[in-house]
Amino acid sequence: MDVKSTPRYLYWLFCQFELITCSYLMEPWEKVLFYSFNLAMLGLLLYTTYVCLAFHASSAFQLLCSFLGNPRENALSVVK
Amino acid sequence: INHIVHNGGLYKRPFNEAFEETPMLVAVLTYVGYGVLTLFGYLRDFMRQWKIEKCQNATEREEQKDFVPLYQDFENFYNRNLYMRIRDSWNRPICSVPGAKVDMMERVSHDYNWTFTYTGRVIKDIINMGSYNYLGFAQKTGACQEAAAKVLSQYGAGVCSTRQEMGNLDKHEELEKLVARFLGVESAMAYGMGFATNSMNIPALVGKGCLILSDELNHASLVLGARLSGATIRIFKHNNMQSLEKLLKDAIVHGQPRTRRPWKKILILVEGIYSMEGSIVRLPEVIALKKKYKSYLYLDEAHSIGALGPSGRGVVDYFGLNPEDVDVMMGTFTKSFGAAGGYIGGKKELIDYLRTYSHSAAYATSMSPPVVEQIITSVKCIMGEDGTTIGRARVQQLAENTRYFRRRLKEMGFIIYGNEDSPVVPLMLYMPAKIGAFGREMLKRNIGVVVVGFPATPIIESRARFCLSAAHTKEMLDTALKEINEVGDLLQLKYSRRRLVPLLDRPFDETTYEETED
Numbered sequence: 023m024d025v026k027s028t029p030r031y032l033y034w035l036f037c038q039f040e041l042i043t044c045s046y047l048m049e050p051w052e053k054v055l056f057y058s059f060n061l062a063m064l065g066l067l068l069y070t071t072y073v074c075l076a077f078h079a080s081s082a083f084q085l086l087c088s089f090l091g092n093p094r095e096n097a098l099s100v101v102k
Numbered sequence: 103i104n105h106i107v108h109n110g111g112l113y114k115r116p117f118n119e120a121f122e123e124t125p126m127l128v129a130v131l132t133y134v135g136y137g138v139l140t141l142f143g144y145l146r147d148f149m150r151q152w153k154i155e156k157c158q159n160a161t162e163r164e165e166q167k168d169f170v171p172l173y174q175d176f177e178n179f180y181n182r183n184l185y186m187r188i189r190d191s192w193n194r195p196i197c198s199v200p201g202a203k204v205d206m207m208e209r210v211s212h213d214y215n216w217t218f219t220y221t222g223r224v225i226k227d228i229i230n231m232g233s234y235n236y237l238g239f240a241q242k243t244g245a246c247q248e249a250a251a252k253v254l255s256q257y258g259a260g261v262c263s264t265r266q267e268m269g270n271l272d273k274h275e276e277l278e279k280l281v282a283r284f285l286g287v288e289s290a291m292a293y294g295m296g297f298a299t300n301s302m303n304i305p306a307l308v309g310k311g312c313l314i315l316s317d318e319l320n321h322a323s324l325v326l327g328a329r330l331s332g333a334t335i336r337i338f339k340h341n342n343m344q345s346l347e348k349l350l351k352d353a354i355v356h357g358q359p360r361t362r363r364p365w366k367k368i369l370i371l372v373e374g375i376y377s378m379e380g381s382i383v384r385l386p387e388v389i390a391l392k393k394k395y396k397s398y399l400y401l402d403e404a405h406s407i408g409a410l411g412p413s414g415r416g417v418v419d420y421f422g423l424n425p426e427d428v429d430v431m432m433g434t435f436t437k438s439f440g441a442a443g444g445y446i447g448g449k450k451e452l453i454d455y456l457r458t459y460s461h462s463a464a465y466a467t468s469m470s471p472p473v474v475e476q477i478i479t480s481v482k483c484i485m486g487e488d489g490t491t492i493g494r495a496r497v498q499q500l501a502e503n504t505r506y507f508r509r510r511l512k513e514m515g516f517i518i519y520g521n522e523d524s525p526v527v528p529l530m531l532y533m534p535a536k537i538g539a540f541g542r543e544m545l546k547r548n549i550g551v552v553v554v555g556f557p558a559t560p561i562i563e564s565r566a567r568f569c570l571s572a573a574h575t576k577e578m579l580d581t582a583l584k585e586i587n588e589v590g591d592l593l594q595l596k597y598s599r600r601r602l603v604p605l606l607d608r609p610f611d612e613t614t615y616e617e618t619e620d
Contacts, residue, residue, distance in 0.1 A: 034592075037592075038594055040535070041533060041535045041536055041539060041593060041594075042131050042134065042135060042533060042535070043134065043135060043138050043535075044135040044136075044138050044139050044533075044534055044535040045138075045535075046535045046538070046539060047139070047187040047188065047534070047535050047538055048142065048187075049214055052142055056138070056142075
């Protein structure tokens with residue numbers, strides 16, 4: 023088993039996934055069902071991550087910009 | 103490390119037994135695997151019930167659908183949905199003598215293991231790591247085979263009677279005297295079937311009003327015999343002498359449950375080698391306890407007779423103890439002697455009683471003469487009475503093979519259960535898909551192994567069980583080890599965390615959580 027060759031390594035990782043989740047033992051239609059369910063869940067997860075992270079990242083960035091963009095204004099407000 | 107010797111120096115040699123704990127990640131992933139399979143099992147059951155899929159397993163008839171359901175319990179669910187998927191690893195048909203190498207008929211399944219068809223090809227010379235052939239007496243050539251062939255031509259194959267009626271041949275008498283001499287007991291009796299020896303003789307020895315203290319992991323034959331006898335059964339933790347002593351103390355102090363009368367007899371049931379764990383019983387401590395509390399000991403040496411001890415006389419010889427301390431020595435001829443049947447050895451009064459009152463003697467057909475001759479020849483070979491040193495060489499070869507194989511497997515990083523000196527080597531697999539994958543991959547590489555899952559083992563602790571043999575040469579073991587190494591890397595089976603476990607003289611009780619002493 024050649025660890026250096028990436029496609030072989032990825033195939034080996036896929037085989038480990040198959041063994042752990044027992045999809046190695048399933049009939050082809052069960053495998054299709056199982057993988058599509060898994061991919062659907064993964065897709066949902068990625069989409070939720072994208073939306074949430076993007077939202078939080080953009081709001082954090084805006085907050086950071088407001089701190090950096092008007093330093094004098096903030097300092098004056100604190101002093102006053 | 104506080105290495106306090108708790109057992110008062112009863113052991114003449116170090117007792118190295120280890121059961122490495124299941125790694126947490128592996129346990130979690132095993133449950134994940136079982137969870138996925140259970141969900142798919144429910145889906146398939148739903149589809150079978152609503153006729154979307156053809157139902158190929160046994161179900162009740164239409165008229166019986168309103169009765170109490172027969173196939174709804176967990177065992178049947180497991181059978182339909184999990185066992186069927188990996189069924190091709192079991193019941194493989196072999197077509198040669200099960201020696202060190204065996205021939206197997208190839209079979210394929212086109213409907214996912216519901217039915218099998220034979221391709222007609224025979225896979226030759228598969229290294230046999232599954233047969234209980236500890237001393238290599240499963241042969242089709244050699245002194246044993248010639249003697250058995252001669253007796254076959256003299257006596258025939260069938261006996262056509264029970265021991266008590268017309269089935270007591272002079273061969274049986276000769277065998278029993280020989281077995282008694284081999285074990286070092288006064289007298290012995292032989293039966294046609296090893297399972298029946300246990301299940302039919304324990305009811306003859308104990309009855310209601312007696313107490314049986316049985317190890318947690320005893321074989322089904324012992325459990326069946328104990329239940330058939332009608333005695334009260336109490337279980338002590340596996341190989342745990344503190345648990346056994348506590349039960350003995352409670353039994354002596356409190357007596358029978360309602361009436362508080364003393365127990366008529368207390369019988370301790372243990373095995374020499376436990377075949378699923380590979381552990382050896384702590385016999386010196388059991389005998390010390392037995393003497394202290396005046397109870398009786400029934401030792402089932404099915405796997406250990408012939409396989410342990412410097413002269414092959416079993417676990418009593420291994421620990422260097424007196425055979426007269428064990429009240430009932432039982433064993434089988436199936437494993438190390440290459441025959442079939444069982445024996446019970448002990449004092450003359452006991453064996454004479456069993457000759458009259460045992461169910462097996464009264465109702466079961468006696469042993470077939472060629473089988474008896476095979477046992478006689480193999481026992482004489484082990485004792486050295488046939489004039490050669492083959493027997494002694496085999497016993498030593500088995501011990502060397504055991505030590506070598508176990509050491510190499512541990513070095514590779516697998517989790518191996520059991521005692522250092524036991525020829526039964528369980529290799530932990532844990533995950534259900536790996537059970538099927540291991541069996542298939544090893545067969546592809548021409549090695550036959552036995553994999554075990556639920557219900558023979560706890561549900562997450564499935565394992566592959568190797569049985570070593572004196573017939574295995576070092577080259578065969580090296581080939582096997584190389585393939586096991588390869589399959590272990592392929593399937594990621596090297597779970598061991600390699601913590602050197604110090605020798606624990608006291609086994610687990612409720613206060614130790616880890617094998618390391620703090």
